[in-house]
Amino acid sequence: xxxxxxxxxxxxxxxxxxxxxxxxxxxxxxxxxxxxxxxxxxxxxxxxxxxxxxxxxxxxxxxxxxxxxxxxxxxxxxxxxxxxxxxxxxxxxxxxxxxxxxxxxxxxxxxxxxxxxxxxxxxxxxxxxxxxxxxxxxxxxxxxxxxxxxxxxxxxxxxxxxx
Amino acid sequence: xxxxxxxxxxxxxxxxxxxxxxxxxxxxxxxxxxxxxxxxxxxxxxxxxxxxxxxxxxxxxxxxxxxxxxxxxxxxxxxxxxxxxxxxxxxxxxxxxxxxxxxxxxxxxxxxxx
Numbered sequence: 373x374x375x376x377x378x379x380x381x382x383x384x385x386x387x388x389x390x391x392x393x394x395x396x397x398x399x400x401x402x403x404x405x406x407x408x409x410x411x412x413x414x415x416x417x418x419x420x421x422x423x424x425x426x427x428x429x430x431x432x433x434x435x436x437x438x439x440x441x442x443x444x445x446x447x448x449x450x451x452x453x454x455x456x457x458x459x460x461x462x463x464x465x466x467x468x469x470x471x472x473x474x475x476x477x478x479x480x481x482x483x484x485x486x487x488x489x490x491x492x493x494x495x496x497x498x499x500x501x502x503x504x505x506x507x508x509x510x511x512x513x514x515x516x517x518x519x520x521x522x523x524x525x526x527x528x529x530x531x532x533x534x535x
Numbered sequence: 536x537x538x539x540x541x542x543x544x545x546x547x548x549x550x551x552x553x554x555x556x557x558x559x560x561x562x563x564x565x566x567x568x569x570x571x572x573x574x575x576x577x578x579x580x581x582x583x584x585x586x587x588x589x590x591x592x593x594x595x596x597x598x599x600x601x602x603x604x605x606x607x608x609x610x611x612x613x614x615x616x617x618x619x620x621x622x623x624x625x626x627x628x629x630x631x632x633x634x635x636x637x638x639x640x641x642x643x644x645x646x647x648x649x
Binding site (some may be wrong): 466469470471472476477478480481483484485486487488489490491492514515 | 573581
């Protein structure tokens with residue numbers, strides 16, 4: 373997100389780690405001033421709405437979305453919102469195989485942005501944020517419904533969360 | 536060329552396709568424009584490797600996979616009997632219509648199977 377230095381007024385782009393309990397805590401890239409000031413409430417709300425946790429909380433509000441998870445090679449499933457009938461080991465195995473296939477594709481085509489797999493009538497949208505960490509969203513439609521499409525694109529472009 | 540499989544190259548937006556076996560050996564191919572040297576071999580190996588993973592997730596229900604690349608081209612992988620079909624789209628489409636193209640390829644593959 374974009375925040376401004378209290379001292380010189382310069383624009384600074386910061387990641388969510390620099391927002392601590394509703395306060396912007398960062399060192400200005402231009403003047404080196406140590407900023408620590410409360411964010412306006414609206415900005416705090418927008419920041420919360422753009423977190424991975426938020427997107428997973430609202431996944432089941434869209435009837436076209438089946439679920440989603442984040443698979444990490446070393447940690448396993450770190451965030452998950454999937455139908456109850458699937459066992460954790462099934463989701464882990466699915467995440468592992470989808471990650472393997474994306475990596476195989478990346479070996480031949482390093483410029484892959486994302487992967488879609490149609491299994492039965494479900495579309496699995498897979499993107500890699502960084503090596504070893506993958507976002508999987510599952511939908512009943514060939515295109516992800518908004519706003520999940522935007523969330524997925526942010527992930528595929530490896531951008532920091534922005535307002 | 537296997538029967539009507541050659542019709543795939545007539546689909547709008549298709550640049551190339553490969554029919555590969557489970558080891559990535561190319562059984563058939565068709566390019567409408569040249570590919571970089573060695574790129575087809577890498578691609579056929581990736582098609583076989585990825586295809587076998589999708590089939591391990593669901594041998595009967597895997598329909599297709601599509602990789603979207605930064606230049607907006609796509610690489611599709613379809614199961615085709617005991618083999619895999621890879622289809623590469625042309626550069627230039629701004630909003631690649633994955634589903635439309637997949638349906639057209641499906642139609643050709645289903646004719647080929649019957």
